[in-house]
Amino acid sequence: MNAKIKIRNLQKKFGSKTVLDNLSLEIFENESLAIIGESGSGKSVLTKCINGLTEYNEGKIIYENSYDVKNLKTEEKRLHISKFGVLFQNSALFDSLNVEKNIFFSCSEKKDFSILRDVGLDKSILSKMPAEISVGVQKRVGLARAIMSKPKILIFDEPTTGLDPVIADQINKLIRGLVIKKKLTTITITHDMKSVYEYADKVAFIKNGKIEWYGQVKQLKNCKNIYMKNFISGKI
Ligand SMILES: Nc1ncnc2c1ncn2[C@@H]1O[C@H](COP(=O)(O)OP(=O)(O)OP(=O)(O)O)[C@@H](O)[C@H]1O
Ligand SMILES: [Mg+2]
Structure with missing residues (x-):
């Protein structure tokens, strides 16, 4: 191999x-x-x-x-x-951007929201700011961002x-x-x-x-x- x-x-x-x-x-x-x-x-x-x-x-x-x-x-x-997609230790979300902008930060094509289901999140999370969500949910958001571009x-x-x-x-x-x-x-x-x-x-x-x-x-x-x-x- x-x-x-x-x-x-x-x-x-x-x-x-x-x-x-x-x-x-x-x-x-x-x-x-x-x-x-x-x-x-x-x-x-x-x-x-x-x-x-x-x-x-x-x-x-x-x-x-x-x-x-x-x-x-x-x-x-x-x-x-x-x-490479990277999930950083502290999730490394942008504090001043909501969840949607964090996930699709480097997305230049049509947004594929099915990614939310992949990481066990609901659409209602998209408008939240990182400070408003728990550390576990932040991880899921970081994970969604890492896999978004299909690395x-x-x-x-x-x-x-x-x-x-x-x-x-x-x-x-x-x-x-x-x-x-x-x-x-x-x-x-x-x-x-x-x-x-x-x-x-x-x-x-x-x-x-x-x-x-x-x-x-x-x-x-x-x-x-x-x-x-x-x-x-x-x-x-
Ligand atoms: N940019 C840098 N400049 C100087 N030294 C650095 C730099 N980045 C890492 N190091 C040093 O390299 C060594 C290895 O660091 P690294 O972050 O890879 O460790 P690690 O195994 O990931 O540790 P941890 O489990 O604590 O995250 C450490 O001694 C660290 O201080
Ligand atoms: Mg380390």
Whole structure:
């Protein structure tokens, strides 16, 4: 199977600090990959290298066997970035725009309101301002915006952090439903093993800038890697 994204020997530094170091990873079409690891281990930075928002120092990120993200010129880079939908940790809604304008912010075609049903929202929400809706509903709005342009790959950066367990469970199930229904390729950064078990196919565990463990979710229960075991049991 050909990888949708092939990362080889990636290095990313901020000044003299090396965040990602000789990291290699493959992401496959129609798969849900969870990226886990300690706070500050470089998970968000990795996804920003992948979708073109951050430059990297060394290595390659090959998209569909056709180009290295590093070599893209400005216009090609913009096209690359537009292949990704992102649900940010805090939903990142525009405070001064209502829900409708937030969801369809970058929509240049006819608005397709069926997206509301996909994320479990009702039309009555469209005129509300972000401050008027709960954090869980904000997540749904952020999710609608992320999938609105039918991106090739979705990135979820900590989709359940800051939510109470009931709402977190609803969001996990919602994402799972979308992943299955729309056959999405997704990258989820998370600290929440419930998200991993709910809808991920594979897991990549980052430590010291590298992939410390990579495998299928079903392999986790027999995983021998001590760092991975500690992470799963909540010791780090
Ligand atoms: N723009 C930046 N300039 C300088 N350092 C940065 C920048 N962005 C990230 N870093 C550093 O890179 C490291 C990795 O950051 P990153 O945000 O990827 O961590 P993370 O694994 O996503 O953590 P968390 O789980 O807390 O979100 C951190 O030490 C962070 O301080
Ligand atoms: Mg992060």
